[in-house]
Amino acid sequence: MNWLRTVRAELRKLTSTKMPLGFLIVFVVIGAATAIAVAFGTDMDGSKTFISTAADQQSLMAFAGNAFVIAGLFGAIAVAREYGHGTVVLTFLITPRRPQAVLAQYASVFVGGSVLGLVAAGVSAGSVAAGLTATDFGFMVSAADLAQVLAASTLAGGAGAVLGAGVGAFVRNTGGAVTGTILLLVILPPLAVQMVNETATWVPSILANVVSGIDNVVGMGAAIVAIGIWALVPAAIGLVAVTRRDVV
Amino acid sequence: MAVKKLSDQETLPNARSHPISIEHVTKSYGSDVVVDDLSFTVTPGRVTGFLGPNGAGKSTTMKILLGLASPTSGQATIGGLAYGELANPTGTVGASVESDAFHPGRSGRNHLRILADATDTPLERVDEVLELVELSAAANRHAGAYSLGMKQRLGLAAALLCDPPVLVLDEPGNGLDPQGIRTLRNLLRTRAADGNTVFVSSHLLGEVEQLADDIVVINQGRLVTQGSLAEMRQSASLVRAASPEALRVALEGAGGVVESRQPGALVVRDLSLDEIGEQAFRAGIALHELSRHTDSLEDRFFAWTGDATSGVTESNTKEEL
Numbered sequence: 282m283n284w285l286r287t288v289r290a291e292l293r294k295l296t297s298t299k300m301p302l303g304f305l306i307v308f309v310v311i312g313a314a315t316a317i318a319v320a321f322g323t324d325m326d327g328s329k330t331f332i333s334t335a336a337d338q339q340s341l342m343a344f345a346g347n348a349f350v351i352a353g354l355f356g357a358i359a360v361a362r363e364y365g366h367g368t369v370v371l372t373f374l375i376t377p378r379r380p381q382a383v384l385a386q387y388a389s390v391f392v393g394g395s396v397l398g399l400v401a402a403g404v405s406a407g408s409v410a411a412g413l414t415a416t417d418f419g420f421m422v423s424a425a426d427l428a429q430v431l432a433a434s435t436l437a438g439g440a441g442a443v444l445g446a447g448v449g450a451f452v453r454n455t456g457g458a459v460t461g462t463i464l465l466l467v468i469l470p471p472l473a474v475q476m477v478n479e480t481a482t483w484v485p486s487i488l489a490n491v492v493s494g495i496d497n498v499v500g501m502g503a504a505i506v507a508i509g510i511w512a513l514v515p516a517a518i519g520l521v522a523v524t525r526r527d528v529v
Numbered sequence: 530m531a532v533k534k535l536s537d538q539e540t541l542p543n544a545r546s547h548p549i550s551i552e553h554v555t556k557s558y559g560s561d562v563v564v565d566d567l568s569f570t571v572t573p574g575r576v577t578g579f580l581g582p583n584g585a586g587k588s589t590t591m592k593i594l595l596g597l598a599s600p601t602s603g604q605a606t607i608g609g610l611a612y613g614e615l616a617n618p619t620g621t622v623g624a625s626v627e628s629d630a631f632h633p634g635r636s637g638r639n640h641l642r643i644l645a646d647a648t649d650t651p652l653e654r655v656d657e658v659l660e661l662v663e664l665s666a667a668a669n670r671h672a673g674a675y676s677l678g679m680k681q682r683l684g685l686a687a688a689l690l691c692d693p694p695v696l697v698l699d700e701p702g703n704g705l706d707p708q709g710i711r712t713l714r715n716l717l718r719t720r721a722a723d724g725n726t727v728f729v730s731s732h733l734l735g736e737v738e739q740l741a742d743d744i745v746v747i748n749q750g751r752l753v754t755q756g757s758l759a760e761m762r763q764s765a766s767l768v769r770a771a772s773p774e775a776l777r778v779a780l781e782g783a784g785g786v787v788e789s790r791q792p793g794a795l796v797v798r799d800l801s802l803d804e805i806g807e808q809a810f811r812a813g814i815a816l817h818e819l820s821r822h823t824d825s826l827e828d829r830f831f832a833w834t835g836d837a838t839s840g841v842t843e844s845n846t847k848e849e850l
């Protein structure tokens with residue numbers, strides 16, 4: 282019960298500033314750009330084949346890869362700012378057993394990141410649907426595939442947020458945590474693929490595509506486990522660091 | 530100013546059962562010893578001021594007490610338990626160790642609501658403590674727009690939220706206006722009078738002089754002195770003599786600690802009035818005055834901490850005295 286109270290407090294932290302609104306605005310901007318692209322964009326040959334099939338449309342609205350990165354930034358900022366603003370002192374005064382406090386932070390950003398991922402995928406799907414009304418093509422994605430896109434983005438959002446939170450807990454500086462998260466999710470994966478080609482299957486963007494149903498280079502279960510590992514390794518490192526360090 | 534009790538909160542432990550004990554605490558960062566074999570106690574029912582120059586180790590000691598930093602050796606306990614071992618930490622100890630530990634985009638009220646959520650405190654209590662620290666009018670403003678004094682009040686409100694029997698406050702008077710300082714003083718004295726433990730660090734010596742019953746003075750991480758402030762201030766004698774230097778030699782020879790003050794005047798410690806009179810008589814020195822002397826805390830502080838007090842700005846001390 283104490284832990285659940287701590288999670289509730291952490292959730293209130295997330296919802297009592299304008300940070301979620303900022304991320305929502307980002308999604309709306311991305312959604313607007315998607316809708317414009319669907320409505321007015323063309324392929325190189327001037328056709329609109331990029332929206333001509335259900336698979337094409339599903340691919341356009343799949344947001345899990347982006348959700349992983351954006352929710353990663355959300356988690357990184359949410360946790361690192363605790364150290365920057367000193368509010369982590371109160372967190373640890375209320376919950377002196379730091380693993381409990383940190384796990385409550387992770388749980389809250391997982392919930393927050395999942396909601397962001399779901400909302401982002403919803404905005405993305407809505408944007409594609411809205412853009413299609415200005416074309417000759419109808420909305421062809423099935424309800425099941427749409428549900429998979431939403432579920433994949435929800436999962437990726439939660440996992441990305443936990444990954445970012447781990448980086449934030451380890452780095453303790455908002456700028457550094459954002460940089461670290463971008464390094465981990467955006468810059469390092471392509472470099473790793475360049476060096477070891479076999480890693481391409483396991484980078485977050487590919488895994489996100491798998492769980493979104495637009496790629497099948499690995500099985501669904503393996504992709505979900507791999508996403509979990511991407512989130513949990515930084516989270517575990519952050520947890521150990523917080524447990525061992527003084528609050529200064 | 531009475532502190533309102535929570536009507537539906539579980540019964541607090543006996544308020545008088547929470548002395549603070551610092552036992553041989555040492556804290557090192559590499560080769561830098563910040564706190565060095567520090568030992569003292571803080572007694573319930575009294576306000577204890579924690580004094581020392583900037584960098585003396587006060588904040589580090591408080592963070593060790595609150596489990597925010599680990600001691601290299603020794604232990605710090607509250608009611609015999611380390612902070613992390615307390616069954617109900619925030620119900621036992623109210624602490625404010627960072628004057629600006631707020632998210633600037635979060636309102637003061639929401640800041641306290643978060644604490645209330647985490648401690649299962651009724652939300653009505655948030656409004657009670659906001660009123661107690663006279664911050665109700667600004668409760669819905671972002672904390673980032675608060676003045677330093679308002680931030681101090683918010684920190685105090687957070688410390689009082691669970692109505693704990695122990696208060697640990699780091700520099701709570703910084704930035705407060707005279708009215709705020711008076712409110713703080715009355716609040717802390719009332720809580721101590723109710724049997725609670727009140728431990729307050731400060732470098733505003735004039736404020737401590739008016740607030741504290743006991744003081745603990747540290748310098749360079751080591752204990753300089755601890756005890757009743759009144760006794761410490763009155764433990765000296767003032768002597769005026771025709772030959773003050775000769776008298777100084779005689780008194781120091783008898784074990785006294787002698788300071789020269791105004792021309793011809795000596796402040797003597799560790800010798801009684803009778804002993805001073807006898808030493809003067811033996812040395813054949815005529816005395817013009819021999820009386821009990823009450824030092825200001827500032828005088829005593831500089832005597833205790835010597836040249837190392839460069840970290841305490843004179844403006845800070847003189848402003849308050």
